[in-house]
Amino acid sequence: xxxxxxxxxxxxxxxxxxxxxxxxxxxxxxxxxxxxxxxxxxxxxxxxxxxxxxxxxxxxxxxxxxxxxxxxxxxxxxxxxxxxxxxxxxxxxxxxxxxxxxxxxxxxxxxxxxxxxxxxxxxxxxxxxxxxxxxxxxxxxxxxxxxxxxxxxxxxxxxxxxxxxxxxxxxxxxxxxxxxxxxxxxxxxxxxxxxxxxxxxxxxxxxxxxxxxxxxxxxxxxxxxxxxxxxxxxxxxxxxxxxxxxxxxxx
Numbered sequence: 010x011x012x013x014x015x016x017x018x019x020x021x022x023x024x025x026x027x028x029x030x031x032x033x034x035x036x037x038x039x040x041x042x043x044x045x046x047x048x049x050x051x052x053x054x055x056x057x058x059x060x061x062x063x064x065x066x067x068x069x070x071x072x073x074x075x076x077x078x079x080x081x082x083x084x085x086x087x088x089x090x091x092x093x094x095x096x097x098x099x100x101x102x103x104x105x106x107x108x109x110x111x112x113x114x115x116x117x118x119x120x121x122x123x124x125x126x127x128x129x130x131x132x133x134x135x136x137x138x139x140x141x142x143x144x145x146x147x148x149x150x151x152x153x154x155x156x157x158x159x160x161x162x163x164x165x166x167x168x169x170x171x172x173x174x175x176x177x178x179x180x181x182x183x184x185x186x187x188x189x190x191x192x193x194x195x196x197x198x199x200x201x202x203x204x205x206x207x208x209x210x211x212x213x214x215x216x217x218x219x220x221x222x223x224x225x226x227x228x229x230x231x232x233x234x235x236x237x238x239x240x241x242x243x244x245x246x247x248x249x250x251x252x253x254x255x256x257x258x259x260x
Contacts, residue, residue, distance in 0.1 A: 010195045011045050018054025023062040024112045026071060029090045036093040046203060047195035048097065050120060051104035051188060058113025060134060061087075079143075079232045087112075088145040088224055091119040095149055095214065098207045100198050102191045105129045105171065105180070112144055118179070119149040121210060122194065124187040125171035125180045133159075137166040139243025143231035147224065152217030154178045233259055 013035065015022040039045055052058055065071055078085035084092065094101045094116070103117040105125035111134040117123050125131075135142045142163055150159055158177045162169075174180040184190040198206055234240055237258050246252035 012049045015052040021059035022052040025062040046199040056107030057109040059108040060111030092145040095119040115144040129171040132168040139240035143227040
């Protein structure tokens with residue numbers, strides 16, 4: 010059993026570009042280590058992840074990197090950092106506490122099981138910032154959350170608690186001690202044949218396979234959002250509620 014901890018408590022474990030690269034590299038090492046039977050993914054400071062680090066995302070020095078990740082014809086780093094956990098040959102259990110928002114929720118959805126504290130706050134929050142979820146949501150949420158539920162949460166950017174999240178399918182289990190329950194579940198998985206556990210993960214993931222074109226659409230729509238006129242207005246509206254949006258720009 011291996012525990013991977015997002016360790017930026019001063020930022021509520023917001024995902025910086027450095028963290029994105031480190032998580033992808035770590036997942037690559039885990040894939041090669043056949044002694045690992047299960048992975049627990051959690052966050053330091055009683056918070057899972059409060060989303061992408063907006064300071065990094067909006068910093069001028071990162072614009073070229075972000076633009077390349079959106080236009081290149083294969084998975085972006087932002088998609089890979091989530092989907093790589095779904096693709097690992099071992100079960101991955103997310104432990105959710107505090108905040109699980111935006112990038113954090115997309116990361117959690119790519120895990121095999123999500124165990125949450127009842128007070129954890131969940132949101133697909135990208136619309137609040139004039140963006141669209143583009144971190145593999147079309148792959149990781151398919152077959153996990155109903156389409157109408159996903160649309161409502163993505164369009165509204167509403168924050169819900171874990172109890173509602175469980176009722177909607179975002180959360181597998183609620184527990185006052187989510188890490189302990191995750192450890193017990195990981196131990197249970199470890200009692201089974203590692204090949205049988207892998208095979209179960211692979212065939213069930215295959216039930217909800219999505220073509221790679223869905224990931225490309227995520228990126229193209231995100232690029233439109235970032236270049237569109239309503240993106241700046243969304244940022245302003247987050248601080249000044251009276252801000253009005255322009256007419257819809259895209260079809």
